[in-house]
Amino acid sequence: MALLQISEPGQSSAPHQHKLSVGIDLGTTNSLVASVRNGLAETLADEDGEHLLPSVVQYFDAEMAAKLGKNHVVGAKAKQNAVADPHNTIASVKRFMGRGMDDIEESSVYEMLLDDNSTVPRIKTVAGNFSAIEVSADILTHLKTRAEDTLGGDLIGAVITVPAYFDDAQRQATKDAAKLAGLKVLRLINEPTAAAVAYGLDTGQDGIHVIFDLGGGTFDISILRLNKGVFEVMATAGDSALGGDDIDQAISDWLVSELAIKSPLSASLQRQLGEQSRAAKEALSAADKTTIRINSDQNERLEIDLSRTQFNQLISPLIKKTLIPCRRALRDSGIEKDEVIDIVMVGGSTRVPLVREKVEEFFGKTPLTSIDPDRVVAIGAARQADILVGNKPDDEMLLLDVLPLSLGLETMGGLVEKVIHRNTTIPVARAQDFTTFKDGQTAMAVHVLQGEREMVSDCRSLARFELRGIPPMVAGAARIRVTFQVDADGLLSVSAKEETSGVESSIQVKPSYGLSDNEIEQMLKESLSHAQEDVDARKLAEQQVEADRVIEGVNSALKTDSEQLLSAQELEEIQLSLQELATCRQGSDEIAIKQAIEKVEQVTSLYAQRRMDVNVQMALSGQKVDDFEE
């Protein structure tokens, strides 16, 4: 029975009250939600005591939806129906996040289509056509509800994990899914880093750690240095299309050939083959042999034995593929294999004995498997969420992660010029100067790609950024400084300024494989039962929460150092703008609140910069004191 607690959405509680936050592992095969309660990070279970939520969503037609009160179901119940209802039961949707139609291999189980004006493929179901983002949002909503029911209150925010090797489009898609689910994302963190957090804090060992993360659909390897609570990722590499699903596919393909199953295979048979393959794989982790049984489309009962030896042969090429990123990461980090203290195995697929064998062979050390590879990511994320939301102001933990793939610009002749190199610590900002080539030119476009290759065709197109509002000048006279910034979530943003006039360009982003702002808006409306009213109510609530944050932030700053850093006039200006904001906040004019917030930002901008510089100076003088003490 859930605890009932009356609390206002998003209201910042009294300073010392525990703020509710969660860590979410949105996995290809299974998802989990975890939270820190009474100082302990633990995964949260459903009413049946199950912690793992299969990342499967089944959609229903209007008639069924009316009976159930909603058009879909998430988890074990959906998974049970996968074979019976293959077109409407969506599994492993993570493989479609941030991907376009051309990326999707002949996925003959789902019917994929492209709506007009969208670059995002949609899966056709009886309930409608849904993008991977919307399906993921349904999974996130389910986890959010589980968390709020268990914890007895509204969540302030969540840390959501992504594979380290996810590109910008895949990360943005994850953030969009969270937005649709009404979840505030405190941070996107990389799955190996989250595992390191869960693991590192438990054993307290400083040094170099390797995280080998083989999940359902993705493979990551990260090399981290842990030093007094600071997790520094030195390098990361991987394959965002290699995982347990591929192992299952190898077995399925073998079954089709050994059992002489004729194509075309029905969708239902394909799902059955997938399920039986997965079951066989899992059985072979302990047993030397397993029997696989299939009901063919002609209703024949087929049976065949698969030995561990045969299985190893089938998957050996896949395991070899994982060693290539291992070498790349070692090289990029400059670490030698013998400097590694331990190798942590993460992800259900690391239970496969051949994987453990090959990893041990490569690193010359027995990998660690003591921590439940299914839960460790969510637990690490929960710990970080607890810190980010402000429950542990004295905690010294710091995560310094890296950009996994180089970012570049398209230049003449279909070439890509790298602007930010892979494995650069984030946040990172780089500027590139451009000029105009026509007299009076007021706009230009920049095509950004991600990848290591030299040709545009071999890299991943991220987006086209259209810069507008360049002051008209003679060709070649303008100096447009375009700044590429990757934030702590690994997401790119672009700003541009014409240097001679100081005019900032307006930027319009056209993602190559993502949702436009309009599309998200539309989806939000569709997901809320009273559409426009609810969207407006949500927007108002968000502005009010932000207003509270701003007021609290500025007031607490003023208490600390207004005398040292502000003139009497500046202080008065700031206090006036805060009063104005406080007044607007009490009302329900969302736009007025937004404008009042902007005014406060304007008058506190220099103050905020000064404070940031003071932070740096204080950190350094703290260091100097330590020097003396030695």
Next chain:
Amino acid sequence: MLENYFELLGLPVDYNVDLPVLNANYLEVQRSVHPDKFANSSDLERRLSVQKAAQINDALQTLKNPLKRAVYQLSLSGVELKDNETAMDPEFLMQQMELREKLAAVKQRDDPFEALDKMLADVEATLKGYQHLLGQLFSNANEEALQKAKNTVLKMQFLSRLQEECLNLEEELANEF
């Protein structure tokens, strides 16, 4: 609000950088401005923290790497390297051509990995020699020393590219087996 990278990380402007001190200072400074400290703060603070953290990261990357540090220190003294500028020293260029030919022949050898290891060790030794020299030149800081420093940096750039190519080949060969 332009501070130089040495100041930002609490170091004197000196080519000879104490790496442990640099790393320790970096961690402390990053702790105080990193976006993780502002995850639940206002939009303005979050934006500023991302910018500051990015600047601190750039400072570390520049000062940690002997070549980038040298280029940076040259720019602080007003000496800029043009895009396609190369070292003019003919003896040096000849040496570089020989090394490149050697690298191209490595694949055919019976002992490619050993040959690569040796090449890398030689390149590293030469680079260390240049770093030592730069330490002295930068502390002189007169016009002549700066020009010599510039030439040394141009040579370092050549060798660094060669080092990259050796490492690329090593990785390529390892993936083939």
